[in-house]
Amino acid sequence: HGWFYDCDREARWHENYPLAKGDNQSPIEISSKDARYDTCLSPWHASYDPGAAKTILNNGRTCRVVFDDTFDRSVLRGGPLSGAYRLRQLHLHWGSSDDHGSEHVVDGVKYAAELHMVHWNPKHGNFAGALKQSDGVAVVGIFLKVSEIDNIKTKGKEAPFQHFDPSILFPKSRDYWTYHGSFTTPPCEECITWILLREPIEVSADQMAKLRSLSKNGENEPVNPLVDNWRPPQPVKGRIVRASFK
Numbered sequence: 001h002g003w004f005y006d007c008d009r010e011a012r013w014h015e016n017y018p019l020a021k022g023d024n025q026s027p028i029e030i031s032s033k034d035a036r037y038d039t040c041l042s043p044w045h046a047s048y049d050p051g052a053a054k055t056i057l058n059n060g061r062t063c064r065v066v067f068d069d070t071f072d073r074s075v076l077r078g079g080p081l082s083g084a085y086r087l088r089q090l091h092l093h094w095g096s097s098d099d100h101g102s103e104h105v106v107d108g109v110k111y112a113a114e115l116h117m118v119h120w121n122p123k124h125g126n127f128a129g130a131l132k133q134s135d136g137v138a139v140v141g142i143f144l145k146v147s148e149i150d151n152i153k154t155k156g157k158e159a160p161f162q163h164f165d166p167s168i169l170f171p172k173s174r175d176y177w178t179y180h181g182s183f184t185t186p187p188c189e190e191c192i193t194w195i196l197l198r199e200p201i202e203v204s205a206d207q208m209a210k211l212r213s214l215s216k217n218g219e220n221e222p223v224n225p226l227v228d229n230w231r232p233p234q235p236v237k238g239r240i241v242r243a244s245f246k
């Protein structure tokens with residue numbers, strides 16, 4: 001099935017993807033005052049191998065960097081997780097202007113973009129198996145705000161992207177919120193332990209402009225800017241958001 005972001009279309013995802021109306025959907029609005037400080041939450045740790053980075057891809061819906069996840073080469077552990085989760089890919093969601101674009105919203109604040117680092121639990125054999133488990137996937141979400149990318153302009157374009165250590169993207173603070181949610185794109189499986197970092201990282205206006213210069217269309221097709229690839233917040237439905245900080 002093809003699915004699209006524009007608002008009225010997102011409201012119809014459930015017609016083909018029933019999970020989209022589940023009780024543990026993502027993203028959500030984070031209310032920092034309602035989050036509960038949990039002293040039992042331990043710090044998370046990433047040990048990434050820059051050699052695991054393979055390619056950067058415009059798939060017509062986002063800009064994605066894929067990593068070799070055939071063994072425990074780049075893993076995330078600790079925090080709310082038990083065991084080591086393998087880094088499979090990272091991608092972003094962004095807006096058509098700096099005042100929106102993130103998927104999660106924090107105390108009413110929408111960031112210009114949100115970076116997702118997607119990891120899966122190898123105890124479930126493979127990524128497809130992990131999607132069916134509530135502890136199958138862990139996504140680190142990092143907000144991008146604007147203080148101040150070329151040959152993958154159109155859909156389907158791919159280029160080597162090697163010797164890149166994604167942990168350089170982590171902000172100084174390791175403070176995070178965590179809650180159980182879903183993929184923010186169809187089929188919207190509810191298999192994700194979200195780890196949302198409180199401190200945004202800064203990118204330049206030029207870097208945002210580079211993201212916004214990507215196109216949904218293929219080469220030699222009418223230009224269709226790849227912007228606003230974010231899902232709006234979904235009902236929290238009584239879920240508890242835990243904070244690793246006071």
Ligand SMILES: NS(=O)(=O)c1ccc(NC(=O)NCCO)cc1
Nearest residue numbers: 088089116118139182183184185
């Ligand atoms: N935005 S999100 O919830 O982090 C997300 C992550 C992975 C996917 N899908 C995915 O990784 N598909 C398999 C190819 O790696 C969809 C949405």
Ligand SMILES: [Zn+2]
Nearest residue numbers: 091093116184
């Ligand atoms: Zn995402």
